[in-house]
Amino acid sequence: MPKRQKPTWIARQTWEDLLFIHWAVNVEDLRPHIPDFLDIETFNGKAWIGVVPFQASENRLRGMPRPLPFSSFLELNVRTYVSYRGEPGVYFLTMDANHRLAVTGARHLIGLPYFMADMTLKKESDTISFSSKRKHSGEIPAFFSARYHPYSKPGLSAKESLTSWLTERYCLWKVIRNKVFKRPIYHEPWELQEAGLAITTDKLLDFLPASAFQEDPLVHYAAAKTVYFFPIERKK
Template sequence: MRKPWIMKQEWNDLVFIHWPVKVSDLRPHVPSCFDIDTYEGWAWIAIVPFQMANIQLRGLPVVPGFSQLLELNVRTYVKYKGEPGVYFYTLDANHLTGVSIARYLFGLNYVTARMSLHQQKDTYHFLSRRTHIGLTKAHFHARYRPLSPVLRAQPGSLMYWLTERYALFVKRGKRIYKGPIFHQNWQLQKGEVEIPMNGLTDFLPSYVFDQKPVVYFSKTLHTSIFPFERYD
């Protein structure tokens, strides 16, 4: 029986920016314990900027100063023992305490950054500059906007495969952990993005980002985070 949730979060003004990538180009950058998940033979890399709000730990009220942050993650899709999930390369955030807690408790590669998110009419401007001590500075700037009405992703579609995932995997030493996440199905809109600067994914060949990305926008989503489960 699953343990109760430990944290609730609200994800706002989120955009999925996805590119297909050859498995052979991605494989050196994913721990060998994970199988790379593919859709029609392609692996996928994603950059996902968004605002996290109404962060609440179980049994505690929403705490001012800790209840929201900006996040920018780089992720791909993997399987472990046949179960699909998300593998994160980096998770930049503009909250030093939140970054420290996430690194200590979950072993996720959270790093600090200076960030801003502004909306002008229907367009969102997201800027990030990594400030984490010991890491090379990485800048990211994107302008994105929704283009369509809200869509429901259909099982079997690329949209569903990319977004409807309810676990993340992390390797800590020799141990593998799964972080279960619960949320209702995404309400997504097709979108478009301009990326004047991207220093987050230099580990992949340039052809990946010469392609037009697949873009989906989500205005808001409520999520529940559950205790990490260790695989024996």
């Protein structure tokens, strides 16, 4: 985990009922969807694509005594793993959310690929039902719905494991008009649980061949994690 001296985070957020769903995919299938400036990272020769539903709560800017007006909303990300000049991070292909102010701000102020969606999250005992229907103007609708439940005790991942490689990442990369930007983040290491998953609809990943999803995905659940966001850095 990267160490920081005198943190200067500018915003924080808590992620709740988060699920990591990961499939191994071929680099050549993923490459057309990733900017050329970024290197696709692999683990045992495979790239990885992730779908991550969660609830974002307690959204605050540094120095503000109260949460932002969009203090709680639902989000659904499609992400993969890249590096720039050897520094690993996350690349987001799509980011759906159900709060217009959050979507508009992230698209226009930060340049992230956010889209408006109708979303629900329901909890029954230890089972969570999550559904999303993209409704962003000018965009093709995308649907996702699933039920998941944790069944193991929370625990830290081994440092050299695939799970750690997928989840312990502390920046996102984005490319806008041939300029590369980094958004550092910080959080304590994930305490993850193995989880059962039933996907009833998934139209988020139609840009990849169906053959990529023949095997069951890796699935991990996290009850909650507070994340700190740092200023965006231009790298190129």
